[in-house]
Amino acid sequence: MNIHTQQPMRLLVATDAWHPQVNGVVRTYEHFAKYAEAMGHEIAFLTPNSRPSMPCPTYPEIRLAMISRRGVRKEIERFQPEFIHVATEGPIGLATRNYCLRAxxxxxxxxxxxxxxxxxxxxxxxxxxxxxxxxxxxxxxNGVMVSTDSLRDELAARGFTNIYSWTRGVDTELFRPRNERLFGSDAPVFMYVGRVAPEKNIGAFLDLDLPGKKVVVGPGPQLDSLRRRYPDVTFTGPKFGEELAAHFASADVFVFPSLTDTYGVVLLEALACGTPVAAYPVTGPKDVILHGRVGVLDEDLGRAARAALNIDRSACREFALKFSWEACTRQLLDNIRIAESEPLENCA
Known part of the structure; x- marks a missing residue:
């Protein structure tokens, strides 16, 4: 219902995930702000930047900001938002949540x-x-935004209430097919892009018996240990912008071994580059990937990866063009207006 986003909105987003972190949450809100501001809305972020912080235990790349209720109040009073959205459950999100409840x-x-x-x-x-x-x-x-129908059903079964659907988008101008082969032109290239961390289940990909080359793109706490354990795998570290898009386009198959992601923006980025996806049939991939058309979902990840080599790359690109950040932005703004104007017992 786009009528809800016609009038300008002043929105404060509280998030523990922000630059220099590299992840789907940061990219999502970065694109959201860009498109929301282009629509005439005012967006401010309450982030860990320029605040005292400490490294997250076992994940030092993530900084946990120290912020008080007074600090939250100062930011809210300075910006005078009409709406407040809490993006994450860390210290900043928790402090903002608690301040809103008290106020x-x-x-x-x-x-x-x-x-x-x-x-x-x-x-x-x-x-x-x-x-x-x-x-x-x-x-x-007043409402919690989730990215897929299967996640919505799962959280509802766990007792979550006031759930709203909010899908994701992809920059199809940046992520596009390219005539590049960064890792050779003959053998197949199987690639993972994302955080190199235990919860991503990357070992399930690296242990596969696949023809050709395996490439891992991204930073994370497991990067050094996996480099030592898998010397035949190419680990590039983090990539950004055009360079990242060129890596996606250079792969023959994007392998997504995660069993816990709620969506996976990287799935759309790979597809927009014309690269088919191999993944497990779990929340996230099963909500995004059209099995057999733009990727293969299988409990046997190796079988999925080999089968994905036969997917039509032009079909992947055509599918990704249906997802836009503009539509994603409008949906979140609509949801926020509706949720914050409804009594809690009436939210659906």
């Missing part, structure tokens, strides 16, 4: 990351404890 301000949230599973992969904390925290965090708001 009686409506707010919405987003469920981007399966933190219960991510935490359980690093420390011996039951997944059920993580979901109890996430339920407590998100159910206090």
């Amino acid at each position: 009686g301000l409506p707010f919405t949230t987003s469920y981007h990351t399966r933190f219960p599973e991510y935490v359980a992969a690093r420390v011996p904390v039951p997944v059920s404890w993580g979901y109890a925290y996430m339920r407590w965090f998100h159910n206090a708001g």
